[in-house]
Amino acid sequence: MEELWNWKRCKAEIRSLKGRLGFPDKPVLRFLKLSLKFEDGSIYDELANHTLKQKHLTLPHLYCILSSYADAEPTPPTSNLISSKQLQGGQYCNVAVERARSSIQDVFGSVSKMLVKSAKVL
Known part of the structure; x- marks a missing residue:
């Protein structure tokens, strides 16, 4: 790669x-x-x-x-909110969220200060 x-x-x-x-x-x-x-x-x-x-x-x-x-084409904002289920593959969003939650728990465990520092990035 x-x-x-x-x-x-x-x-x-x-x-x-x-x-x-x-x-x-x-x-x-x-x-x-x-x-x-x-x-x-x-x-x-x-x-x-x-x-x-x-x-x-x-x-x-x-x-x-x-x-x-x-390579993406610029798309003007529509100001319309959409749910994750309206996106392609959105029906699997809950699976992805659970996987992310589990990964976050594995990485940060009980070190909440690092979790807070990382969350500020988002």
Whole structure:
């Protein structure tokens, strides 16, 4: 996956997000407490306070997601609220929520301070 999804191959698509699809026209793309520099593709983790190394396992996944998102067509907001059941696959939302709840319990256990810190990101 790393060979296909790297900065060299994805930078044009990712750079096209600047000022589009909800991102501001700035030299850094911020999402989920991560900051990607358009200049070199480096990603800074704002929660861990460090830059991800080029060989970090997460980088190809992030480049893949951002490249795919860059291909999306802009859709104007409708101001209509929809339920998860109206989305494709929405009938399985309760399963996903339960899986997420279980994962959160496994990761945080009794360390509520870390859970609160992580929740602030959302």
